Amino acid sequence: MVNKYMNNNKIKSLMEKIENNFFSQKSYFYSLLPYILISGIIFSLGIIIGYCLIEIFPSESEKLISLFKQTYEPILKMPKFSQILFIFLKNGITSFSIIITGIFFGIIPIVSLISNGEVLGILFGFNLSKYNLFYLLLGILPHGIIEIPCFLITSAIGLKIGRNFIKKIFGKEGNLKEELNSGLIFFLKIIILFLFLAAVLEVLVSPELLRIY
16 A cells, blocks of 8 residues: 555656646647647558558568567566566657657658557557457557657657758758757657656556456
8 A cells, every 4th residue: 555655656746747847848849739740640641551451461460460479578577667667768769769860851750650650550450350449448548648649749859850950951041959959858858757657557557457357
């Protein structure tokens, strides 16, 4: 009971820190909204493509599912804290890479949006034939409702940096260094905290909800 109370306090403290940091970065977040919308559209297209690939290339989709299981099964055998740390670091490094590589005309963020959308579409479509929709949502939403928006925002930052780089090439107004700094500050102040919270929920909450169901 004490441990549960301490964990609740830690999560509450983390949420307060996120809220305070967000208000300090509110204007930058608003500048990202058009790019978040674009990221959402590209990501959704990736999901649709992935879902369709199951019907077009069923054997290849099964191979991807098998590879996915082989990659993540050893992680599930780790202690809970190690799982949280692994997921957090993996998502953190990926997000950081998307922001930095946004400088290359925003191509890498676009490719990442499509490829991750495809994987999610394949996983969702494949498991939908085995489990009902509510069960799948129960396993995804607790952490996905934080993790997916973080991914979209990170991609949006990469796209914004890429657009700024293109403007710079054509001699138009723009400060690439300032844009890159703003994106990294937002990542360190906001995204990284949300990613940690998502990792905690993915390891401690989502499996428990599936077990109870």
